[in-house]
Amino acid sequence: AQKVTQAQTEISVVEKEDVTLDCVYETRDTTYYLFWYKQPPSGELVFLIRRNSFDEQNEISGRYSWNFQKSTSSFNFTITASQVVDSAVYFCALSEASGGSNYKLTFGKGTLLTVNP
Amino acid sequence: ETGVTQTPRHLVMGMTNKKSLKCEQHLGHNAMYWYKQSAKKPLELMFVYNFKEQTENNSVPSRFSPECPNSSHLFLHLHTLQPEDSALYLCASSQQHSGRASITDTQYFGPGTRLTVL
Secondary structure (H helix, E strand, C coil), X not given: CCCEECCCCEEEEECCCCEEECCEECXXXXXXXXXXXXXXXXXXXXXXXXXXXXXXXXXXXXXXXXXXEHHHCEEEEEECXXXXXXXXXXXXXXXXXXXXXXXXXXXXXXXXXXXXX | CCCEEEECCEEEECCCCEEEEXXXXXXXXXXXXXXXXXXXXXXXXXXXXXXXXXXXXXXXXXXXXXXXXXXXEEEEXXXXXXXXXXXXXXXXXXXXXXXXXXXXXXCEECCCEEEEEC
């Protein structure tokens, strides 16, 4: 089973629409961190957010917001009023201490978001 | 230069060539990473270095040879590659506060080198 599942392979929206990217994770640890990265066509992964497992408060940063729900093991990402510049591949990632002291960052397969003008 | 830089951005090589990828981080971090990103596959961690010491080798074939001369520079030496090694190779860095990897580490990535093996 995948540790981080991004079920939406591709999403296409029209500019100004809201869009939510789903992320479901799997871990046995009680302490872990979740991340979102953006990868525009240039290739660089841009860090967007880090959230620890004890903080379930939703976070908003401009047009970006994140909804963390431990009950459903989900960490979804919403872009409000999408813009063409939001077009990119978005990755969700899980950081956990697998088997004790070994740290592991596991990425999902990514969701390609295309925002059309 | 700021952040994490990688050169070259694009590389085409034959299977018998020897080439090297370079990564430099300008963030004052002490850990550096190589990842491989192939089409339609999750990012695969290849190597981790902390304070110039390799702390992880994720069962990478010996045709990939990393080198970390200091905390700011990381190289990936390539030799006798296969066409299936064609991918985007990403470098990342982070600050490991206790001298070892931690789940709190945030990794910052470079733009990658797009490698094509003919």
